[in-house]
Amino acid sequence: MPARLVIVSLVAGCGAAASIPAAPTLPAATTRCFEGTSTIGGQATPALLRRTVDPAQARVTEDITGMGRDAVVDFHVEMQVATDGNFTMRETGGAFTGSGHFTAGEPWAWTGWQSSSKGPPEQGGWLATSTDTLAGASLTAHKRVTFGEQVMELEEQFAEVTCDVYASRRAALHGQ
DSSP: OHHHHHHHHHHHHHHHHHTOOOOOOOOOOEEEEEEEEEEETTEEEEEEEEEEEEGGGTEEEEEEEEEOSSSEEEEEEEEEEOTTSEEEEEETTSSOEEEEEEEEEETTEEEEEEEEEEOOGGGTOOEEEEEEEEETTEEEEEEEEEETTEEEEEEEEEEEEOHHHHHHHHHHHTTO
């Protein structure tokens, strides 16, 4: 009986060792910064974007700074990414939530995505759709925002800058 136990243990041990797959190697997190404009109804205002893609955390974060009606506004958006390229997103200050999917490019090096988001009831419950394209050092977004019966089209055009330039421009917008 003891001999059989040893043989079974050796066979089981060999099979287990051979079936352990190597862990996939994920790319390192990257941060890119952009400066550009956001245009609504022909009125262009400055806009800034810092985008961090972190495969190990399955997360994309965006820090967006732009001009609101009367003041500079900042948004911090977290996108949690599933293995199939779908994502959920939320603005951490409560300005909106949404979901979307990556439509072009390799995983964690995506070049296109689409999303939809909605604002809270206290902000009128607006709805928005967005189509974004990243081509080299340029990022463009086309957004359609609906407030009840009113529809606004928004175009964003960004060019990549160093993150030092981003920080400087952001401080300037905030009057610092």
